[in-house]
Amino acid sequence: MSVMVTGGAGYIGAHVVRSLREAGHAVVVVDDLSTGRAERVGDAPLVELDLAAPGARERLEEVVAQHGVEGVVHLAAKKQVGESVQRPDWYHEQNVGGLETLLAAMRAGGVERLVFSSSAAVYGEPPSGLVGEGDQTRPINPYGATKLAGERLVAAAGAAWGLRHVSLRYFNVAGAGADDLGDPAVLNLITIVFDLLDQGRAPRIFGDDYPTPDGTCIRDYVHVQDLAEAHVAALDHLDRPEREHAVLNVGTGTGASVREVLAAVRRATGDKTEPEVVERRPGDPAELVARVDRIAEVLGWRARFDLDDAVTSAWSAWRHDRAAGLAPIRAAR
Ligand SMILES: NC(=O)c1ccc[n+]([C@@H]2O[C@H](COP(=O)([O-])OP(=O)(O)OC[C@H]3O[C@@H](n4cnc5c(N)ncnc54)[C@H](O)[C@@H]3O)[C@@H](O)[C@H]2O)c1
Incomplete structure (x- = not known):
């Protein structure tokens, strides 16, 4: 499959890129290199683009068409909790706005598979230590709120135009x-x-x-290599006729x-x-x-x-x- 990995030059994204390529997928990376590094993606094509910038949707549509993209792993986001408290609007613009743009480009290009990077931050401060996907989500900072908003946007696209999606809630990645x-x-x-x-x-x-x-x-603490492999499995899962659960903890x-x-x-x-x-x-x-x-x-x-x-x-x-x-x-x- 031809897979677009947003945030593929980042810490987790670079592992996902390697695992996808090892599994035989073709990969194109989209990243603004705000925290990512170009050398991490090896010889995979890299498109330098801020998903939240004006004109990003048109550029993404070009990338989708040029690379025949059939699936997306969306990791590109800002992730500093403290900074999100200082700059909540910017976090919303980057993380939720960037995802909206991506979804619009995917719909226009007929790309129907999406694996979304969510976070255990959606749970906030749960009453018991062991948390399941059905437990209450009550984020306690703007970063966690952008991830929950992202999960909801992705689910809404599923209902509206048939996007096949999985949101992976990562715990502590190391x-x-x-x-x-x-x-x-x-x-x-x-x-x-x-x-x-x-x-x-x-x-x-x-x-x-x-x-x-x-x-x-x-x-x-979940090892980043294990996490990367969960993304490969999640993409495969999107091709199955039965997809009961769209939100999965990864820990x-x-x-x-x-x-x-x-x-x-x-x-x-x-x-x-x-x-x-x-x-x-x-x-x-x-x-x-x-x-x-x-x-x-x-x-x-x-x-x-x-x-x-x-x-x-x-x-x-x-x-x-x-x-x-x-x-x-x-x-x-
Ligand atoms: N690291 C963790 O423990 C953890 C836990 C839960 C969820 N996550 C999520 O996993 C994803 C990847 O995190 P990471 O730890 O690899 O962080 P990272 O900062 O290393 O990676 C993020 C990548 O996205 C790029 N990026 C950021 N904003 C962008 C934008 N607007 N347009 C295009 N590219 C952009 C950055 O340059 C970087 O390469 C994020 O969505 C993060 O919220 C991470």
């Missing part, structure tokens, strides 16, 4: 499938700790008095606490710096772990890699990027 595909963003626990260690500073634990076995928050189904992640970082890096315990952050649920029975049943997918695989590969890629003189992307202020 690791690297290759040293040149590491996560450059210092936005999740693992890369934040790497960045602090590089600066000779202690890792920080935001609260150790949560109602969890060791008092620290528990999250579900391991097993949680790891902040202390367990720090222990895995210690094993991977050999660094023994003692963590510092500081105040809780507002809006951090004690536990957020994916129910994964639905994705196993619908796509036949389950995670193969564990936390140590994610942390070890993330560290190797982190060192690779520093040795190459690449700067990490820190949170906007």
Whole structure:
């Protein structure tokens, strides 16, 4: 199949591009390179385009026609929670506006298959630790709200003109499938700790008095290589006549606490710096772990890699990027 991957020069997108090509698909990447890097897509064609810019729809229609696009994986989005609180309108314009433009171009070009990057951020602060796709969605920041709005737009296009779609709700994505595909963003626990260690500073634990076995928050870390393979399976799924579920969690189904992640970082890096315990952050649920029975049943997918695989590969890629003189992307202020 000829697949257009928006955001394919980004961290997750570059893994999706490689996995799709390994599975025999032809890929064209559309990316504005705002956080992505052209060298990550290898020799796949790359169209540099901001999906939210004026004229983007016409340009996308040209790409669809030129490459005979039959399916789309839509990852292009802004993803910094803090920045989304500062610039909610811009997040809406980029993430929801960009998707609207994409859907209009897909409809015009007769492209009927879409895999949409959603997020566990749609759940907000759920009452229990293990969350299923049928649980209430109540995002607590503008970023999560754009993802929920995206899921709804995609479902509405399904009802209106027959778009076949799957929204994948990613949990905490980590690791690297290759040293040149590491996560450059210092936005999740693992890369934040790497960045602090590089600066000779202690890792920080935001609260150790949560109602969890060791008092620290528990999250579900899914290896980016596993996640990329879920996209390939999701595209295949869109060709089946029966498609009961259009929203799927992507996680391991097993949680790891902040202390367990720090222990895995210690094993991977050999660094023994003692963590510092500081105040809780507002809006951090004690536990957020994916129910994964639905994705196993619908796509036949389950995670193969564990936390140590994610942390070890993330560290190797982190060192690779520093040795190459690449700067990490820190949170906007
Ligand atoms: N990383 C995570 O833990 C995580 C968790 C849940 C959901 N997601 C979602 O997964 C997707 C990919 O995230 P990532 O971690 O790879 O981030 P990333 O920033 O590395 O990738 C996003 C890519 O999209 C491009 N892009 C951004 N805005 C664009 C626009 N308007 N037009 C064209 N291209 C644009 C960027 O240049 C980049 O290459 C996003 O939709 C994100 O919200 C990520």
